[in-house]
Amino acid sequence: MYQFNYQKAGSQDDAVSALSSAEDGKFLAGGMTLIPTLKQRLAQPSDLVDLSGINDMVGIQDGGDSITIGAMTRHVDVANSDVVGSKIPALQHLASHIGDPQVRNRGTIGGSIANNDPAADYPAAVLALNATVITNKREFAADDFFDGMFATNLEEDELITAIRFPVPEKAGYAKFPNPASRYALVGVMVAQTGGETRVSVTGAGQDGVFRASDIESALSGNWSAEAAKGVKMSDDGLNSDIHASAEYRAHLISVMASRAVDAAG
Amino acid sequence: MPTVSMTVNGKSVSAEVEPRTLLVQYLREHLGLTGTHVGCDTSQCGACVVHVNGESLKSCTMLAGQAEGADVTTIEGLANGDDLHPMQEAFRENHGLQCGFCTPGMVMSALDLVKQNPDPSEKEVREWLEGNLCRCTGYHNIVKSILAGAEALRG
Ligand SMILES: Cc1cc2nc3c(=O)[nH]c(=O)nc-3n(C[C@H](O)[C@H](O)[C@H](O)COP(=O)(O)OP(=O)(O)OC[C@H]3O[C@@H](n4cnc5c(N)ncnc54)[C@H](O)[C@@H]3O)c2cc1C
Ligand code: FES
Ligand code: FES
Numbered sequence: 001m002y003q004f005n006y007q008k009a010g011s012q013d014d015a016v017s018a019l020s021s022a023e024d025g026k027f028l029a030g031g032m033t034l035i036p037t038l039k040q041r042l043a044q045p046s047d048l049v050d051l052s053g054i055n056d057m058v059g060i061q062d063g064g065d066s067i068t069i070g071a072m073t074r075h076v077d078v079a080n081s082d083v084v085g086s087k088i089p090a091l092q093h094l095a096s097h098i099g100d101p102q103v104r105n106r107g108t109i110g111g112s113i114a115n116n117d118p119a120a121d122y123p124a125a126v127l128a129l130n131a132t133v134i135t136n137k138r139e140f141a142a143d144d145f146f147d148g149m150f151a152t153n154l155e156e157d158e159l160i161t162a163i164r165f166p167v168p169e170k171a172g173y174a175k176f177p178n179p180a181s182r183y184a185l186v187g188v189m190v191a192q193t194g195g196e197t198r199v200s201v202t203g204a205g206q207d208g209v210f211r212a213s214d215i216e217s218a219l220s221g222n223w224s225a226e227a228a229k230g231v232k233m234s235d236d237g238l239n240s241d242i243h244a245s246a247e248y249r250a251h252l253i254s255v256m257a258s259r260a261v262d263a264a265g
Numbered sequence: 266m267p268t269v270s271m272t273v274n275g276k277s278v279s280a281e282v283e284p285r286t287l288l289v290q291y292l293r294e295h296l297g298l299t300g301t302h303v304g305c306d307t308s309q310c311g312a313c314v315v316h317v318n319g320e321s322l323k324s325c326t327m328l329a330g331q332a333e334g335a336d337v338t339t340i341e342g343l344a345n346g347d348d349l350h351p352m353q354e355a356f357r358e359n360h361g362l363q364c365g366f367c368t369p370g371m372v373m374s375a376l377d378l379v380k381q382n383p384d385p386s387e388k389e390v391r392e393w394l395e396g397n398l399c400r401c402t403g404y405h406n407i408v409k410s411i412l413a414g415a416e417a418l419r420g
Pocket of ligand 2: 304
């Protein structure tokens with residue numbers, strides 16, 4: 001690891017001002033992505049601003065027809081939340097299958113979304129559930145937040161403070177995990193919210209998470225596992241790597257979508 | 266350099282370290298607690314698992330500074346003098362280790378599981394070990410050891 005300065009912010013304002021005054025600062029959340037990146041010397045920030053002391057960025061609020069999850073809420077806390085379990089069980093299922101128990105004890109929803117790993121799970125939930133990403137500056141609609149692999153429309157010193165998920169009528173998530181890392185080789189979330197059907201795919205796209213409009217149309221007319229499975233996805237723009245070819249990923253998308261519909265009921 | 270203080274295995278400790286010092290380095294290099302191992306640099310193997318404030322985590326993926334004021338337990342903190350902890354004893358009895366490199370992480374991870382779920386099924390044990398890799402045993406005897414350790418702890 002290269003040298004850096006470390007400081008722990010006491011409030012959102014502290015964190016943002018510490019980052020703005022640093023030469024090349026980075027927020028540190030659970031560190032489950034950032035610390036491995038630093039260890040490999042793939043990044044050289046001058047300062048790390050630790051968000052773990054900011055109390056109003058942690059916790060899960062039941063807003064009736066929505067749930068708001070603080071950005072610093074860990075995967076384990078979403079996985080163990082009764083509110084999430086009763087209102088959006090698909091989100092609870094997703095959180096409880098991220099990585100391994102030690103990763104879930106540290107990693108946070110805000111860190112996962114800010115990082116937008118093309119194989120991460122939460123970006124699929126944000127997009128399919130049409131969540132709102134709340135920052136210190138504004139609110140992003142899900143469709144406006146992600147901007148390609150490992151990229152978002154956040155500004156340099158913009159802090160995600162919470163994510164608000166509307167409660168869907170139905171939602172389901174199915175992932176085919178990479179057997180070594182547990183990241184999604186392909187993960188699909190299907191959801192019906194306020195009569196709208198949304199389907200998101202993670203793990204497969206060269207540009208990261210995306211909506212599968214063909215499966216959305218198929219499910220809007222006929223919400224069934226068969227309808228999802230019947231869609232033949234094109235392999236255009238999908239990843240090919242040592243784990244799976246683009247063609248195989250295309251096939252997996254329809255299969256995972258049908259399992260997600262089954263899970264949603 | 267900043268001073269980082271915490272409680273490790275019941276003792277208050279303090280050391281001046283660079284901000285980039287990982288918790289595992291602090292434990293091994295500053296405190297000489299070499300039972301916690303480093304088996305990878307990708308946060309995947311779990312050889313470095315310790316408990317911080319009662320929860321298992323990978324000490325190679327946390328800065329020592331992030332553990333300021335925390336209560337840390339490592340593998341060295343389990344035995345009572347010469348008497349092994351029941352989970353350690355279960356690994357010995359059930360041949361749950363070969364080279365032993367992964368074992369401290371396995372034991373620390375297992376103890377977090379049985380704290381939450383004192384009577385886990387074999388499937389639950391296997392799922393829980395997602396973040397602990399072993400290159401020797403094939404996991405079979407590790408799972409057996411954890412089930413036996415859980416039983417011993419239930420008394
Ligand atoms: C072994 C292993 C397996 C994993 N498996 C999976 C998996 O199966 N599925 C999955 O989805 N993920 C997986 N992960 C990643 C894990 O979920 C991470 O926790 C997550 O991607 C990053 O969250 P973090 O809180 O650790 O963020 P950090 O690593 O601390 O930060 C990540 C990035 O986000 C920025 N950031 C953090 N918080 C904020 C904020 N509030 N506002 C703005 N920017 C912010 C940081 O500056 C940094 O650039 C795995 C990780 C490991 C090590
Ligand atoms: S040393 Fe491999 S996960 Fe920590
Ligand atoms: S016993 Fe050798 S790595 Fe597990």
